[in-house]
Amino acid sequence: MGHRIVVLGGGTGGTLVANRLWRSYAHSEQVEITVVDSNDRHVYQPALLFVPFGLASLDEIVRPRSKQLHSGINYEMSAVDHVDLPANRVHLANGREIDYDVLVVATGAVLQPEETPGMTGPGWMQKVFTFYSPEGAGALEGALATFSSGHIVVNPIDMPIKCPVAPLEFCFLADWYFKERGVRDQVQISYVTPLDGAFTMPTSSRMLGNMLAEKNIELVSEFNTGEVDGKEGRLISYDGRELPFDLAVVIPLHAGADYVGRSPGLGDQLNFVPSDEHTLQSKARPNVFVIGDAANVPTSKAGSVTHFEGEVLAANVRAFLAGEELAASFDGHSNCFIEAGFSKALLIDFNYDTEPLPGRFPAKIGVPLLKESRLNHLGKLMFQWFYWHVLLPGRDIPGLGSGMPHAGKLEAPGDGTDEQNESDEKEVHSNAG
Amino acid sequence: MPVKSYAGAQVDVEEDGFFVHPEQWSQDMAPEIARESGVPELTERHWEVVSFMRKEYLASGDSPSVRLLGKASGVPVKELYQLFPKGPAKLAAKIAGIPKPRSCI
Numbered sequence: 001m002g003h004r005i006v007v008l009g010g011g012t013g014g015t016l017v018a019n020r021l022w023r024s025y026a027h028s029e030q031v032e033i034t035v036v037d038s039n040d041r042h043v044y045q046p047a048l049l050f051v052p053f054g055l056a057s058l059d060e061i062v063r064p065r066s067k068q069l070h071s072g073i074n075y076e077m078s079a080v081d082h083v084d085l086p087a088n089r090v091h092l093a094n095g096r097e098i099d100y101d102v103l104v105v106a107t108g109a110v111l112q113p114e115e116t117p118g119m120t121g122p123g124w125m126q127k128v129f130t131f132y133s134p135e136g137a138g139a140l141e142g143a144l145a146t147f148s149s150g151h152i153v154v155n156p157i158d159m160p161i162k163c164p165v166a167p168l169e170f171c172f173l174a175d176w177y178f179k180e181r182g183v184r185d186q187v188q189i190s191y192v193t194p195l196d197g198a199f200t201m202p203t204s205s206r207m208l209g210n211m212l213a214e215k216n217i218e219l220v221s222e223f224n225t226g227e228v229d230g231k232e233g234r235l236i237s238y239d240g241r242e243l244p245f246d247l248a249v250v251i252p253l254h255a256g257a258d259y260v261g262r263s264p265g266l267g268d269q270l271n272f273v274p275s276d277e278h279t280l281q282s283k284a285r286p287n288v289f290v291i292g293d294a295a296n297v298p299t300s301k302a303g304s305v306t307h308f309e310g311e312v313l314a315a316n317v318r319a320f321l322a323g324e325e326l327a328a329s330f331d332g333h334s335n336c337f338i339e340a341g342f343s344k345a346l347l348i349d350f351n352y353d354t355e356p357l358p359g360r361f362p363a364k365i366g367v368p369l370l371k372e373s374r375l376n377h378l379g380k381l382m383f384q385w386f387y388w389h390v391l392l393p394g395r396d397i398p399g400l401g402s403g404m405p406h407a408g409k410l411e412a413p414g415d416g417t418d419e420q421n422e423s424d425e426k427e428v429h430s431n432a433g
Numbered sequence: 434m435p436v437k438s439y440a441g442a443q444v445d446v447e448e449d450g451f452f453v454h455p456e457q458w459s460q461d462m463a464p465e466i467a468r469e470s471g472v473p474e475l476t477e478r479h480w481e482v483v484s485f486m487r488k489e490y491l492a493s494g495d496s497p498s499v500r501l502l503g504k505a506s507g508v509p510v511k512e513l514y515q516l517f518p519k520g521p522a523k524l525a526a527k528i529a530g531i532p533k534p535r536s537c538i
Contacts, residue, residue, distance in 0.1 A: 158498070158499070158500055159498075222519065222520070224499065224514070226510065226511060226514075238510055238511055238513075238514040239514045239518060239519065253500065268493075269501055269504050269505050270500070270501065270504075274493070
């Protein structure tokens with residue numbers, strides 16, 4: 001009998017790692033792969049940012065989960081009740097039990113709006129919205145369309161969140177959106193964050209902070225929201241500060257999937273799964289691996305991270321099943337386009353040890369890093385095609401491995417080589433055209 | 434790397450005052466670090482949090498976040514802000530002689 005690999009979660013990580021593993025075994029009798037998810041709706045999450053502004057529609061960004069998997073992979077549609085780690089067995093909510101040799105946890109992060117007092121009370125989905133769910137993004141589109149004066153606050157309640165730059169991108173796009181509609185001077189936009197600046201890491205925090213200022217978006221830092229009052233329209237911080245709003249766009253607290261909490265020994269207090277940040281093996285059991293947002297590793301909860309992890313995880317699962325050392329090592333590589341509005345975007349690229357730096361990606365001739373450009377906006381738009389056709393099938397992007405590239409990065413911001421870079425961009429652009 | 438003197442001993446700290454080597458910390462240093470950070474007196478309730486922080490750090494290798502403190506320390510988040518104004522996780526970590534909590538991105 002072949003190895004039994006069970007993958008919990010048919011999102012980005014579960015899908016790409018199942019497909020990668022399937023292809024890596026030459027004969028189907030060597031391996032039996034089962035992917036479990038509670039529904040058959042695979043949402044292309046990066047596009048949720050665009051839905052409120054009418055730049056994407058929900059029906060364009062949802063596809064069946066089962067169709068993204070190789071036909072040799074089993075797809076089981078059920079919620080998970082719990083995992084019995086000592087027995088190597090998954091108990092499904094539909095009553096079935098599945099035994100495994102290797103378990104891959106890929107159930108991502110869930111939103112917990114009910115954890116913040118008042119958030120889901122009066123005004124929820126009328127005055128208080130989130131674009132982090134398809135329903136929320138759709139409802140927000142309607143609310144923005146009729147909003148032409150007042151104060152909008154955008155507030156990630158606490159870290160970690162999926163795609164930590166998305167709330168900033170929302171601000172930039174809102175600035176563009178209200179300018180296009182000719183009402184920007186009647187709309188006040190505030191970015192409210194528990195962090196002490198626009199972002200976590202120093203160089204990008206400074207640059208993104210400057211962008212907020214240039215676009216006349218107020219930055220309210222070190223604001224830890226303890227309560228949302230949707231009726232009166234105020235955010236109230238734990239230390240008693242109040243921030244009035246006419247429309248609040250909140251990013252609720254995140255946690256790992258509920259079943260993790262029902263599976264003794266698997267997760268931490270927030271239901272994320274502690275795992276080795278390099279091998280992606282869980283700390284719970286050697287035959288349990290973790291990919292994507294479900295893992296408690298110190299990098300972004302983002303699709304690019306999951307993609308880069310996929311290569312490492314598939315290699316290590318194979319090595320584990322063959323009784324070999326886990327040789328593959330993940331470096332924390334993360335890469336994201338930051339939409340800036342007005343058909344421009346920035347790109348940031350970093351890992352566990354290197355913060356986002358300016359320069360070029362992936363090498364000296366490449367797209368600009370930490371700088372607004374049209375090329376990056378096109379990259380962001382093109383990415384959906386890549387997602388369905390390259391990333392989910394678990395293929396490598398030509399010329400780009402899982403490790404973070406160093407070539408093309410400037411060691412320190414603004415060291416005078418910018419002129420050179422500017423001409424590179426033109427060159428690339430004309431080549432591309 | 435800066436060096437500070439607490440309770441008569443020299444310790445290595447980061448630029449922002451967090452301990453580089455948690456093993457250099459001892460209980461009698463805590464009141465002094467607290468006073469420097471704007472907490473004039475460490476009550477029993479403060480100590481509950483500080484001890485929890487240290488225990489968690491030594492067990493997991495990570496300094497707990499405010500949210501985790503609220504869930505697991507037995508002190509509700511609202512009270513944490515009263516005890517350690519502005520940033521409970523940061524302040525309590527500093528007083529407990531452990532690294533700054535990594536606000537994961």
